[in-house]
Amino acid sequence: MVMQLTQFLHAAIVVSDLEKSEQFYGTVLGLKKIDRVLKFPGAWYEIGSFQIHLIADSAPVSETFAEKWGRNRHLAFSVENIETAKATLIQAGCEIQMSASGRPALFVKDPDGNIIELGEA
Template sequence: MQIIQSLHAAILVSNLERSEDFYGKILGLSKIERSLKFPGAWYEIGNFQIHLIVADRIIPDTVNSQKWGRNRHLAFSVSDLDAAKQQLNSHNCPFQVSASGRSALFTKDPDGNIIELSQL
């Protein structure tokens, strides 16, 4: 087997409107059309997609509440980490600066899914 491309990641959410606000307005991801009948929303970053899927129940799986980066998370590259911090602050989104000292931070979506934003 030879895997040649990453296609998408599915994220379970409890409230689609609240999650669309976070991923679309706060993170600024581009929403794309989807033809599936179950509740959800798709977003695209380059050739990669984020699939928000509405679930009746979300089970928190944070194993390290002190250092968010040591939990399951998605990572995105940003062009300006300071601008990302300002955007998160302006929307009262919690975040932690990476403990490693690199140019990265970790935030949480409304359901507690952790997102890393890193300036390369």
């Protein structure tokens, strides 16, 4: 008997400042906030059938990052236009790093340093 995975449901991200993280994920990235049933502090967002669960903790785990952000753990999303995404992030005051591969993709850190990749579909 072989276990068979059928769908990727969500990724949980630990954040230290829920309000700043909700601003980043909800306003800057434009993700749809959805109802959550858990009682501890956090917020849930949805993109297609995938969810991001923000978990508030005053002392999130920190780690050393590779110089090229894409070589670290990260979430990746597709965007229609990488230049529009880049302009939106810069306007929001986010530091970005373009993909070193030359493909139309960039990396951005959320307020806690979690890395998000945005790549042109």
